[in-house]
Amino acid sequence: MKKHLFYLSIGALALTLAAGCKNEAPKSAEAPQAQAETPAPPASQAKTGTVVETMNAAGYTYVQVDTGSEKIWAAAPEFQVKVGDSVAVPEGMPMPNYHSKTLNRDFDMVYFVPAVMVGGAEGMAAVAAPATGEMPSGHPPISATKAEDVDLSGLAKAEGGKSIEEIYTGKAELAGKEVTVRGKVVKFSPDIMGKNWIHLQDGTGGEGTNDLTITTNVTANVGDTVLVSGVLTADKDFGHGYQYDLIIEDGKVTVE
Structure with missing residues (x-):
């Protein structure tokens, strides 16, 4: 039952992100013409696991997640998370051989996603805040100036x-x-x-x-x-x- 509610939470977050970014996504939206947004993926495509490493860089939070069968890196607009937390990572934009200038670090692969779901004592909490600073561009702070x-x-x-x-x-x-x-x-x-x-x-x-x-x-x-x-x-x-x-x-x- 908890797993079912967990995936429903991811779906709800995805719909919220899609609605909130509607006016600035391409084609009618990056209406860019304002800024490109990653469309929300189906909840069933989310990868779940435990955070084994995390760091912040210019408005983005990077997490390495152990799914039990592999370890993946994901990055999303800065959010609160710590090593040991259970998370769900939706499908995002894969960036192979990615070099972060801010971190001065190379990654074999990073998935840039609109948000990462973090599990808490009361269940799963959606934590996705707009980055403010440099981006990501994938990633770093995104200026909040309108x-x-x-x-x-x-x-x-x-x-x-x-x-x-x-x-x-x-x-x-x-x-x-x-x-x-x-x-x-x-x-x-x-x-x-x-x-x-x-x-x-x-x-x-x-x-x-x-x-x-x-x-x-x-x-x-x-x-x-x-x-x-x-x-x-x-x-x-x-x-x-x-x-x-x-x-x-x-x-x-x-x-x-």
Whole structure:
């Protein structure tokens, strides 16, 4: 009976996460255009076991879990857990040969998941809090600053460039070509999948057409004005729910 309630708890958490992230997931959501979220997996796919090692890094908690048949590493937005705790890890994004710059550590495989269920004396408690700091990107702190907290007024369009709204409007003809855009960083997620992730806005566009995602090796802060250039990719699917209507990968970013 407890095991049945346990899996029901995982399912309930998954539905809560999916509903809470609905407005910022791709395709209509990373509506990214705000930020990509991992879709909730079926509870039956969760791996259960005991935590044998754990550590925090830039807004994420890493746990090594002994399932009885294997040991796996998983990472989720920072939560409370200790060695010896029973946990359930839902299916997530596998990252083979992952190097964490924050931890300066290599992992053969890490599963980045929306949340990890931790078992307590009273049963199972869902503990998933938004990361605030660097990410993960997979993982590290995710800035809690909202776009409305960033002043987007007075931004001049890049010389010879496009506004974010124009990029979305011209998606069909611009895909696969280099574009240049100026905007302000409304979210910065470092060291995720070996790259830094920027959400850029310039005050143009409406919901779904006002936020552009860029991956880069450059570091920026929320509120920074940046000039970005790079090849625009449309309908990018990294798998495991990480989908983007538009994205500039490995963009050249200059903080102004």
